[in-house]
Amino acid sequence: MSQVLTEVLFIQEGESVPPQDLHRVVAYAAWHSLAWLVFANAVGVLLALMLIFPAVNGWLGEWTYGRWMPVHMNLQLYGWCSLPLVAFLFKAYGADRGAAARWSRPALWVWSAALAVGSISWLTGHASGKLFLDWTGYARVLFPLALLFLWAVLGMATVRGWRSQHFATWPARITKIAGLALLLLIPLLLYVASNPALYPPINPDTGGPTGASQLESVLVIIAVLLLLPYGLTKSKNGSMRTGALAWGVFVAEALLCMALGRGDISHHRPTQYISLGSLLVWLPLTPAYYSTFVWHENTRRWRVAFLCWWCILVPTGWCLFLPGVLDHFKFTDGLVAHSLLAMAGFVSSLLIFVLVQLLGEDGWIFNQRLSFYAWNASVFAYVLVMLYAGWREGNDAAFSLVPGLVRNVIYTTRLLLGVVILAASVEWLKDATRLLRANKQAAQGTGQSTAREVVG
Numbered sequence: 162m163s164q165v166l167t168e169v170l171f172i173q174e175g176e177s178v179p180p181q182d183l184h185r186v187v188a189y190a191a192w193h194s195l196a197w198l199v200f201a202n203a204v205g206v207l208l209a210l211m212l213i214f215p216a217v218n219g220w221l222g223e224w225t226y227g228r229w230m231p232v233h234m235n236l237q238l239y240g241w242c243s244l245p246l247v248a249f250l251f252k253a254y255g256a257d258r259g260a261a262a263r264w265s266r267p268a269l270w271v272w273s274a275a276l277a278v279g280s281i282s283w284l285t286g287h288a289s290g291k292l293f294l295d296w297t298g299y300a301r302v303l304f305p306l307a308l309l310f311l312w313a314v315l316g317m318a319t320v321r322g323w324r325s326q327h328f329a330t331w332p333a334r335i336t337k338i339a340g341l342a343l344l345l346l347i348p349l350l351l352y353v354a355s356n357p358a359l360y361p362p363i364n365p366d367t368g369g370p371t372g373a374s375q376l377e378s379v380l381v382i383i384a385v386l387l388l389l390p391y392g393l394t395k396s397k398n399g400s401m402r403t404g405a406l407a408w409g410v411f412v413a414e415a416l417l418c419m420a421l422g423r424g425d426i427s428h429h430r431p432t433q434y435i436s437l438g439s440l441l442v443w444l445p446l447t448p449a450y451y452s453t454f455v456w457h458e459n460t461r462r463w464r465v466a467f468l469c470w471w472c473i474l475v476p477t478g479w480c481l482f483l484p485g486v487l488d489h490f491k492f493t494d495g496l497v498a499h500s501l502l503a504m505a506g507f508v509s510s511l512l513i514f515v516l517v518q519l520l521g522e523d524g525w526i527f528n529q530r531l532s533f534y535a536w537n538a539s540v541f542a543y544v545l546v547m548l549y550a551g552w553r554e555g556n557d558a559a560f561s562l563v564p565g566l567v568r569n570v571i572y573t574t575r576l577l578l579g580v581v582i583l584a585a586s587v588e589w590l591k592d593a594t595r596l597l598r599a600n601k602q603a604a605q606g607t608g609q610s611t612a613r614e615v616v617g
């Protein structure tokens with residue numbers, strides 16, 4: 162199984178493309194996603210400031226907290242968290258080279274332009290009100306169109322590369338065509354799901370997601386975790402057993418999820434929290450699975466980081482869902498802590514790991530020791546203080562609303578940690594900008610020197 166998938170998706174081997182050409186499109190995608198990260202983090206700092214100094218709301222006229230919130234969350238998701246996966250798709254479909262590469266940069270700009278239009282629409286008070294599906298009006302059409310443009314670039318790379326070694330075998334062709342078919346559904350689904358009248362099943366005790374839908378969404382993340390290595394590298398010899406075990410467990414859990422059915426159901430039902438607990442098996446399995454692949458040495462730091470965040474996220478996420486615990490934390494800062502742990506901790510370090518692997522030698526832009534520790538330590542501290550705030554809020558619903566000494570210390574600490582997180586992201590953006598300049602110089606020069614040499 163793993164041999165076939167490697168053959169299907171692994172596309173770098175044996176190519177005689179200069180390294181700076183191979184990484185240029187990926188470096189652009191990294192730059193776009195980092196630019197959105199910096200902007201979204203700056204908005205995060207503004208939000209944190211507004212919570213501690215409400216007068217700031219007044220200075221900004223109609224652009225108050227409620228309008229900046231969707232900007233912050235959507236730019237983190239559709240800007241920072243999505244564009245590294247676009248880079249992955251460019252690589253997997255060979256759109257990072259040849260004629261398709263010329264269209265990959267415009268695709269990134271169209272994507273960013275749609276995000277900018279979205280941000281303006283949220284700031285001017287137009288939002289569907291659905292978390293992460295706030296698209297409405299022009300933005301609801303423009304963003305799916307940006308996705309379609311990207312799809313067309315991937316389609317073009319597929320047609321042009323049909324006779325190349327990347328599509329040499331029928332499994333490779335079928336997998337990539339199936340991938341394209343699935344990707345084509347996303348713009349449509351996004352448009353439809355942004356309809357405020359459409360809702361998924363809910364947990365009647367909390368108004369939040371059910372155990373079955375939580376399991377379903379985590380299984381999607383696990384499917385991504387299992388597939389990612391095949392588009393990034395090759396497996397080590399003799400590592401078949403761990404791979405087969407991981408895929409076997411995945412299939413078993415998918416069957417369990419289907420058996421749970423869909424519909425409104427409480428988290429007090431043992432079947433809900435016990436089945437969600439089955440995810441704990443991924444604590445040892447994920448690191449074991451990733452150790453069966455060959456990784457670029459530059460990825461080490463972020464590989465360890467994302468696996469550590471995963472090992473914190475899965476058990477704490479499960480504990481949060483347990484009867485009694487969820488009832489205490491629901492709609493408190495405890496869930497803000499969980500969201501940040503998931504997105505700024507686990508997802509962000511996974512995405513940086515992916516970018517570093519795609520960038521290879523150029524992955525140094527994420528490997529400065531200070532920004533690495535500043536990011537991870539501040540996110541960890543942020544999670545702890547918000548968890549504590551959530552605990553207090555669970556005992557006293559007015560805790561985070563009415564200014565008091567402990568509440569103010571917690572919110573000021575969050576603001577300061579936010580500034581450190583923002584600073585780390587600015588550092589990466591600066592380095593990514595230097596890399597783009599260096600790539601340009603290297604391309605204009607002899608073509609022999611690598612970007613790292615030019616920067617150095």
Ligand code: HEM
Binds near residue numbers: 203578
């Ligand atoms: C500069 C660092 C950051 C600061 C200061 C910050 C600040 C904030 C603030 C004040 C909120 C509103 C919390 C509330 O509802 O009371 C929030 C929510 C959120 N932030 Fe950030 N943020 C930062 C970075 C990030 C990053 C890097 C991500 C994701 C990659 C992220 C994702 C989210 C999400 C998903 C929520 C919604 C939480 C929920 O309601 O469950 N934030 N952030």
